[in-house]
Amino acid sequence: MIIFGEEKPMYEPGSGRPHIVGIGGTTRSASSSEAALRMCLRLAEKLGASTAAFVGADLAKLPMYNPGVAERGEVGAKLAAELRRADGVVIASAGYHGGVSGLVKNAIDYLEDLREDQRPYLQGMPVGLIATGAGWQGAVMTLSQLRTIVHALRGWPTPMGAVINSAEVSFDRDFCTDDAQVAFQLETIACDLVGFGSKVTCMAGLGSEGAGQ
Numbered sequence: 001m002i003i004f005g006e007e008k009p010m011y012e013p014g015s016g017r018p019h020i021v022g023i024g025g026t027t028r029s030a031s032s033s034e035a036a037l038r039m040c041l042r043l044a045e046k047l048g049a050s051t052a053a054f055v056g057a058d059l060a061k062l063p064m065y066n067p068g069v070a071e072r073g074e075v076g077a078k079l080a081a082e083l084r085r086a087d088g089v090v091i092a093s094a095g096y097h098g099g100v101s102g103l104v105k106n107a108i109d110y111l112e113d114l115r116e117d118q119r120p121y122l123q124g125m126p127v128g129l130i131a132t133g134a135g136w137q138g139a140v141m142t143l144s145q146l147r148t149i150v151h152a153l154r155g156w157p158t159p160m161g162a163v164i165n166s167a168e169v170s171f172d173r174d175f176c177t178d179d180a181q182v183a184f185q186l187e188t189i190a191c192d193l194v195g196f197g198s199k200v201t202c203m204a205g206l207g208s209e210g211a212g213q
């Protein structure tokens, strides 16, 4: 069983620590993509980040994104609010028929509501990506699609993405896995999110004074 290492917080709580928002999972109980997302977020917390998670049960409450209406409902409004204050994002999708699941893509579409923001979409933010599949091919294709989507939204996919073959890897009820390779991937993503995310926090703090420097 891999228990998280002896990570030392990169930031003292309350000292402008980065906020990481996780989106993903499926509506399946014991969803592997949700477990991987939660493990990654917990690692980020151990490194000093604050986190928020939108998992399958939350995403299922989101109506199909409709650009023509302003009302977003409780989960949609909370999702937008969390993304607006995020310093980093992590997205986890199951591979459905060779690509990103509709549930997760619909949640991503809600980023359209941030289009007119001072920081539109995912601009400048590190984005960790996790893809699961019942085999390697579907998971790898899904990771590749997630990277393309994040580029379109002006985000920065972290160099390490996690690809998880759920036919071979399992998570326990505490969202831990004894698969060393998966643990390494998720730890590396968490480190990059917190490391780069703190720089986003830092730049946000510069305001207009630092903008020209």
Ligand SMILES: Cc1cc2nc3c(=O)[nH]c(=O)nc-3n(C[C@H](O)[C@H](O)[C@H](O)COP(=O)(O)O)c2cc1C
Binding pocket: 025, 026, 027, 028, 030, 031, 032, 033, 034, 094, 095, 096, 097, 098, 099, 132, 133, 134, 135, 136, 137, 138, 139, 166
């Ligand atoms: C509708 C559907 C389509 C799927 N399509 C694929 C696929 O194309 N390739 C693949 O490797 N696995 C596919 N799977 C399997 C899931 O990707 C795999 O079981 C994944 O781990 C499910 O994520 P979860 O554990 O978070 O529910 C599919 C599963 C479902 C329900």
